[in-house]
Amino acid sequence: MTLTQQNGQGFLSRLRSLGLAGLALFGLAGTAMGQDTIKIGAAVSLTGNLAREGVLLRDGYAFWQDALNAAGGLKVGDKTYKVEVVYYDDESRPQTSAQLTEKLISQDKVNFIFGPYSSGIALATASISERYKVVTIAPMATADNLFARGFKYLFTNSPLSGMTAIPLIDVLDTVSPKPQTVAIVGMDDLFPNIFVEALKKRAEDKGFKVVYVGKYPKGAADLSAVVTALKAANPDVVMTSGFVQDSILLIRQMHELRFEPKLVGSAFVLNVPEVRSVLGPQAEGLVGVLYWDPSMTFTGPLVSSSADYAKAFREKFGRDPNHTSASATAAGIVLQQAVQNAGSLDNEAVRDALRNLKMETFFGPVQFDQRGANVLGPSLVIQVKNGTPVIVYPKGAAATADITYPRAAAR
Amino acid sequence: MMITRTHLALLGLVALTLAAMALPFLLDGYWLRLATTIAMFAIVTCGLNVIVGFAGYHAFGNTVFFGCGAYALSIAMNAGWSFSASLPLALLAPMLLAGLLGWPLLRLKGHYFAIATVALNLAFAELVTQAGGFTGGANGIALPLSDLAPQIAYRRIYWMMVAVLAVCIAVTWWLSRHWLGTALRALKDNESGAEVMGIDTVSAKILAWMISAAMTGLAGGIWAYWITFIEPSSAFDPLIGVKAYIMMLIGGMGTIAGPLIGALLLELFGALIWAQFLDLHRLLLGCLIVATALALPGGIVPLVRRALRPARPAR
Structure with a gap:
């Protein structure tokens, strides 16, 4: 009975189950290896006409990753995770960025996404992470029309343009x-x-x-x-x-x-x-x-003051931070707080935690509206x-x- | 009934298409997107192959039809048309453009035509930027989002690309046997000679460019629906045309399978490099292109054909 049924299923469905089995294997391997690491994907511009800004953005994300890991990692429920940001170069092109966002989600199995530099690129990538329901924090994509598209998983901790x-x-x-x-x-x-x-x-x-x-x-x-x-x-x-x-x-x-x-x-x-x-x-x-200057007087978790941030950043990278790098570091802090509040790595739970979040970071106060924009972002x-x-x-x-x-x- | 080479070729194409159609069940999201990109570039390269490989007219600015198709579809969809109603526009608008502009432009020869097409692409990007309003101007244009699950939505786009690619390859194959293809090859070798032989070279060239534009425009239309946001700098990106050119050279200019092989190799290689080298990938890709141009000036298809030839004389 089962045999004839299987025969009747045909080539396509057998191919399909084969593929699914393969995918499941990949998935299992991914979770087994990544058990104590939270992965965040970042396709940023390291070459092309936005390379300068892209590098500043990457440094900001890297600063957050290292600072958090040095402070012991991220506690979710009763488990403590290390964080790891996975980077790719989008060549300042939306098409490449879309491809890499897909890679981050479906191959690298990242838990969350950090956004690219510029709203034009984010407009192409946000629709992908939205379809997969992966929370994206895009500190340097602040065009008002990006947040008028009704995305439910996209947030920016900077004020809209x-x-x-x-x-x-x-x-x-x-x-x-x-x-x-x-x-x-x-x-x-x-x-x-x-x-x-x-x-x-x-x-x-x-x-x-x-x-x-x-x-x-x-x-x-x-x-x-x-x-x-x-x-x-x-x-x-x-x-x-x-x-x-x-x-x-x-x-x-x-x-x-x-x-x-x-x-x-x-x-x-x-x-x-x-x-x-x-x-x-x-x-x-x-x-x-x-958005940010080292003389700002806000305070918050992980980075206690803007002056400290500027000093630590200079020691780490050998040059001064600007508001692009500061916004990227703050994006990490916001995500970290939301994950802690949610007590889970589930994207829906973290999305809801972000919507209910009200906090201050060294970068300024944060509260998101329904669009995912930070209504308290200072300029x-x-x-x-x-x-x-x-x-x-x-x-x-x-x-x-x-x-x-x-x-x-x-x- | 005899089984002719024609039947075999058609059968091969159908089998290949069906195999390609089954791929999404085996691939994860990233590889599916890569496969879609390969199919898209293979279509654009097919389009380029018709005007460059067959007619010998170096349309460096063929990207203009890609952008034109992308914008035709996006404008129609933003006006409330459905995707299936808008897609024919991505074919017709570029075709019409090629027909109208081919009349004056295809009278230019050699470098002059190549430069004119580049200028055409730049002019169109500028025109779309300045038009504002329904084109969105420099702000770009966002397409309505469907709320389909990612697997389903992206599979559909892949299938569309593969279907269009199969048709493009069939058209190229048909062209290679049709009087139009023969006329194009004749005028590529010697245009005045072809004219003397009674070939209406102007019509042949314009027809070829219209076919080329239709293929390129369709790829642009599906791309716009896929990426959900287009702006003049991404839709009229000259790099699309340049990449297609490289793919055509790698695969083999004027061949039927060349565009697909070129797109497959260049995109796969690019993807492997991206994954491995964060800082050097552009350098490595550039080296590959230079090496290919030096080692394989005629492309892969003629090379394989030559390699296979010694096996045949027994016949």
Whole structure:
């Protein structure tokens, strides 16, 4: 009876059971070996145009892994685990990142995922981890539209990009005489576009007159047309939203064309120390925004203060951390806390624990909304004074100075 | 009825396709995704093979049809169309584009045509970025997500890719025996000579490019549905065309099985390298490509054919 039944099943189903048996074997081997290790997968950009940021992100994850293991590991229920982050290079390409995310989930059998650098790549990978129901924490994927897709397993511990634009406008309210007109320009790309929109909306809500909103293409080698248009609009304040190279070019060309508004803001670019050295005196008085600075005064588990973090990071990697690495380390701390709260490695339980989480890390307070975005994520406004960035807004989160307005014209 | 070589070839293709269709039951998620990538690149390479391998027109910018197919499908799906209703657009839109642009562009010869196609790809990426609105501009375009379980969803995509690939290989094979294929080969060797012989070279070239575009566009359409988010820089990524070119060279230009063999080798090798070398993988891949170009200028298929020949003279 059974024999004839088996014969009747045909070739395909036999192949299938063979495959399933093989898979089950793999699965068993995986759990047997990984019994006391929690694996977290991270496909980050180590080559390609996001390599710089990708390496900072990897270092942040690695810092968390080593710090937690040195502190004895992660206690879940009555069992203590070591943590291990598995890295791959996504070459700054969504297609590769998708493939590697699949590899992390179905071959390396990781328990959780740490996100890639940039929202564009995360948009491709999050749909995979979502299908497999694997919790993903993506500290450097903060585009608002990524979190509007209804993903249930995706979280970011950094503030969404729309939120980070707000303090950059609010700081203008604190100076006198209050600026009247604002111009906004940005590169035509996912993240800068969202930032430009958020700047414009906040400026209008706060009663500033937005006299010019412009875009320039990715990879533009000459921005003098943009600067000429800005100059014609003659605003008190110019806010720019771009990446490192285009922002340097824009600020230089503004200077060359003798356009000196009372204040110039440049999204996230000032975080990169090279920008300040390349611009030299032209960097003086520039304002920008960041998620994290070593002078911040938040405290939390594993890393007790931002000053300690900066010191330990420098000792470990031989260079200073920036907010990319800090956000990655904080992502690990958030995950660790959620796993502890859940008392289990089950993804659904950890997902629910993340949704109910309310905590503070050295990186700032954390509380997720239904979209998976951190509604308490702080962002700070910095200004370059005498060659070094100083926090000027908001008061209280860190040691702050007063903003210099109008900034002295660069020579 | 006699069993001819035609029957044998068809039978072989059907058997191979069925075997490929059974693969998902044996593979885990990663290998399935890799197999899907291989099938996708084999389709793109098949498309390239039609215009480069047969007609001798070096369409370096064939990626434009990949992006065009991806965007046609994504725009239609975001307008509320179902996947099956949108997929034909991923075939028709690139075909139409090739038909319209082939008229002026295929009059260019040699490097000029190659450069024009590269420019076409860049121009299209720019056009989609600037259009904004329904194309999503530089922000890209996200596709509706189905709530299928991963195994089922990704198997379906794999099967679609394999089915399309089988059709593409059949079309290439048919082309190799059809007057159009003969006309293309004639104009590849000597275009003015072919014209003198009474071949309508312009129509033949345009037809070839339309077939090439249809294949490439379909791959792009299924890819967009698979990856769920596209932007101009990923859909019109020139590297897609470059990779297909390398695959075509490895497999054998103008052959029927070449595209599949090239895609299989390059992707498998790439995957093995990724897994082993975190920092050196690009260097190693580059070395492989240089070595292949030096050692196997004609590709693998002609090499195998030559190796098999001595066994035959007994006939």
